[in-house]
Amino acid sequence: xxxxxxxxxxxxxxxxxxxxxxxxxxxxxxxxxxxxxxxxxxxxxxxxxxxxxxxxxxxxxxxxxxxxxxxxxxxxxxxxxxxxxxxxxxxxxxxxxxxxxxxxxxxxxxxxxxxxxxxxxxxxxxxxxxxxxxxxxxxxxxxxxxxxxxxxxxxxxxxxxxxxxxxxxxxxxxxxxxxxxxxxxxxxxxxxxxxxxxxxxxxxxxxxxxxxxxxxxxxxxxxxxxxxxxxxxxxxxxxxxxxxxxxxxxxxxxxxxxxxxxxxxxxxxxxxxxxxxxxxxxxxxxxxxxxxx
Amino acid sequence: xxxxxxxxxxxxxxxxxxxxxxxxxxxxxxxxxxxxxxxxxxxxxxxxxxxxxxxxxxxxxxxxxxxxxxxxxxxxxxxxxxxxxxxxxxxxxxxxxxxxxxxxxxxxxxxxxxxxxxxxxxxxxxxxxxxxxxxxxxxxxxxxxxxxxxxxxxxxxxxxxxxxxxxxxxxxxxxxxxxxxxxxxxxxxxxxxxxxxxxxxxxxxxxxxxxxxxxxxxxxxxxxxxxxxxxxxxxxxxxxxxxxxxxxxxxxxxxxxxxxxxxxxxxxxxxxxxxxxxxxxxxxxxxxxxxxx
DNA sequence: CGAGTTACCTGACTATAGTCAGACATGTGA
DNA sequence: TCACATGTCTGACTATAGTCAGGTAACTCG
Numbered sequence: 001x002x003x004x005x006x007x008x009x010x011x012x013x014x015x016x017x018x019x020x021x022x023x024x025x026x027x028x029x030x031x032x033x034x035x036x037x038x039x040x041x042x043x044x045x046x047x048x049x050x051x052x053x054x055x056x057x058x059x060x061x062x063x064x065x066x067x068x069x070x071x072x073x074x075x076x077x078x079x080x081x082x083x084x085x086x087x088x089x090x091x092x093x094x095x096x097x098x099x100x101x102x103x104x105x106x107x108x109x110x111x112x113x114x115x116x117x118x119x120x121x122x123x124x125x126x127x128x129x130x131x132x133x134x135x136x137x138x139x140x141x142x143x144x145x146x147x148x149x150x151x152x153x154x155x156x157x158x159x160x161x162x163x164x165x166x167x168x169x170x171x172x173x174x175x176x177x178x179x180x181x182x183x184x185x186x187x188x189x190x191x192x193x194x195x196x197x198x199x200x201x202x203x204x205x206x207x208x209x210x211x212x213x214x215x216x217x218x219x220x221x222x223x224x225x226x227x228x229x230x231x232x233x234x235x236x237x238x239x240x241x242x243x244x245x246x247x248x249x250x251x252x253x254x255x256x257x258x259x260x261x262x263x264x265x266x267x268x269x270x271x272x273x274x275x276x277x278x279x280x281x282x283x284x285x286x287x288x289x290x291x292x293x
Numbered sequence: 294x295x296x297x298x299x300x301x302x303x304x305x306x307x308x309x310x311x312x313x314x315x316x317x318x319x320x321x322x323x324x325x326x327x328x329x330x331x332x333x334x335x336x337x338x339x340x341x342x343x344x345x346x347x348x349x350x351x352x353x354x355x356x357x358x359x360x361x362x363x364x365x366x367x368x369x370x371x372x373x374x375x376x377x378x379x380x381x382x383x384x385x386x387x388x389x390x391x392x393x394x395x396x397x398x399x400x401x402x403x404x405x406x407x408x409x410x411x412x413x414x415x416x417x418x419x420x421x422x423x424x425x426x427x428x429x430x431x432x433x434x435x436x437x438x439x440x441x442x443x444x445x446x447x448x449x450x451x452x453x454x455x456x457x458x459x460x461x462x463x464x465x466x467x468x469x470x471x472x473x474x475x476x477x478x479x480x481x482x483x484x485x486x487x488x489x490x491x492x493x494x495x496x497x498x499x500x501x502x503x504x505x506x507x508x509x510x511x512x513x514x515x516x517x518x519x520x521x522x523x524x525x526x527x528x529x530x531x532x533x534x535x536x537x538x539x540x541x542x543x544x545x546x547x548x549x550x551x552x553x554x555x556x557x558x559x560x561x562x563x564x565x566x567x568x569x570x571x572x573x574x575x576x577x578x579x580x581x582x583x584x585x586x
Numbered sequence: 587c588g589a590g591t592t593a594c595c596t597g598a599c600t601a602t603a604g605t606c607a608g609a610c611a612t613g614t615g616a
Numbered sequence: 617t618c619a620c621a622t623g624t625c626t627g628a629c630t631a632t633a634g635t636c637a638g639g640t641a642a643c644t645c646g
Contacts, residue, residue, distance in 0.1 A: 001401055001402075004416070006420075012312055013312075014489075046623070055603095057627095060624060063625095112294065119426055119521070126418075126423045127304075130419045133412055134404065136407050228412070321632060348633095350636080376643070377592095
């Protein structure tokens with residue numbers, strides 16, 4: 001606890017301030033940050049707003065400033081929606097971006113400079129570890145309509161992964177289908193896990209009328225696997241099932257999904273006889289719920 | 294390198310932003326930071342200015358704002374100098390400070406919350422390591438008059454340490470004295486190592502007229518020992534000796550200072566016969582210098 | 587003592603950050 | 617087709633951050 005607090009103050013304040021200083025060479029920090037975030041690949045205005053958490057009006061104004069400095073061009077997007085606008089760096093903007101990139105390099109260099117080779121490796125290892133474990137606390141869970149593009153992207157990744165891991169592949173036509181409407185309150189819920197806006201996991205709950213609640217579509221992206229996100233989604237879904245008055249939840253799974261099976265067992269699930277005829281299932285689990293207060 | 298850059302951006306930006314958010318609950322960030330920095334123990338205005346790196350006028354205005362909110366009192370210091378003013382928290386200010394302290398706790402809690410016990414220990418270890426290694430790059434080396442209070446504090450710590458580590462203690466009257474004037478250009482130099490303003494090490498160089506340059510008073514505080522600060526001071530002094538036209542440097546040391554002896558050997562120093570009759574010395578070292586370009 | 591410093595304060599600024607309400611074009615679902 | 621939602625933009629603001637040039641009292645040193 002004390003270590004975390006010390007870290008938050010010293011490292012964060014000091015390195016953060018240096019980073020800002022390197023970033024804002026002659027240009028207001030807000031503009032520099034935005035320019036950096038746009039990057040050589042360009043970006044959609046909406047994405048920038050989400051990533052930097054800026055007011056729409058303020059962002060628009062910043063873009064106008066960069067545009068009048070000849071650093072970026074804002075044009076209608078290539079996608080179908082003509083409201084969505086895309087920002088791209090001009091040649092001058094790219095040059096400016098490279099400068100910021102160099103600043104970022106310089107800062108890293110100034111940190112690594114005074115260290116011996118052994119210390120550098122240790123620092124890199126420790127930094128990677130901190131970053132990874134901090135990710136866990138940055139992951140946010142929230143219900144989300146299953147039709148949402150981020151939800152869709154999770155479900156596609158989920159299907160892709162099953163196809164890859166199941167012995168005979170995975171065919172959505174063979175598996176028991178789940179209607180979107182079943183995953184919308186009051187008949188169920190779809191939970192989305194995001195890491196700074198990006199979808200990194202999901203889980204769904206079907207609240208059956210005359211049967212235990214059922215958990216479906218539990219998936220966690222490889223980038224955050226092993227950080228307890230799956231367990232959090234599972235616990236959240238169980239809580240919602242209990243609040244809806246259910247006394248138990250159940251789920252089915254494939255024998256190849258060993259981490260999932262381990263998660264279920266360690267979360268208090270007990271194996272039960274098959275309660276459905278899901279083609280890809282080898283194990284069926286059930287867990288009693290403590291009624292919501 | 295890439296790891297360091299990633300770390301600087303993600304961890305620093307995100308945790309830093311959260312930290313600021315927790316800190317500024319209803320109060321402007323600048324004021325909150327100042328209030329936090331004053332702390333229950335109070336502080337001198339000059340110290341605050343140094344720690345937060347603020348303009349004198351701006352700081353004064355911030356203090357006035359806190360004062361008119363009844364959170365602090367600014368009064369002439371207890372020390373001799375009536376120009377120096379001291380800030381102390383009032384009861385209300387202390388309450389507000391506790392709130393900020395709680396915010397800092399909450400943030401730490403929100404980071405640790407989603408982690409398992411094992412992950413928490415790993416995070417703490419990694420954070421401590423990052424912080425410690427980052428210290429190394431925050432240490433700044435600069436020449437400094439040997440009469441400076443920070444230099445004095447280093448020299449006192451140096452004498453204290455020798456008294457503690459030498460077999461029969463250390464008496465400045467017995468050791469060969471070094472005049473302050475010998476450590477001021479052009480006759481020598483006194484180098485001070487600071488970590489965010491605090492003195493954490495020193496080293497001195499005497500440029501003899503008809504003899505090799507001589508290194509004296511090399512000391513590194515326990516807080517940053519093992520981070521290569523001693524080696525940096527040594528290298529810097531050697532560079533200055535070479536620039537002054539010297540072809541070699543030498544130094545004497547006590548057999549109990551084993552880390553120092555290891556440092557000298559690994560830095561290219563070779564043991565030589567005694568070149569002086571320093572009472573506390575057991576070893577004499579010399580290193581040839583490559584002439585400055 | 588008196589010239590020069592130092593530590594802090596005040597007034598008068600400018601720039602940056604951020605907010606809010608509405609305008610407008612585009613897309614969506616009944 | 618119409619009502620409503622969405623994505624972006626503009627105008628009109630306020631607040632915060634930060635700078636700079638004096639000013640005053642207290643200290644220091646010859």
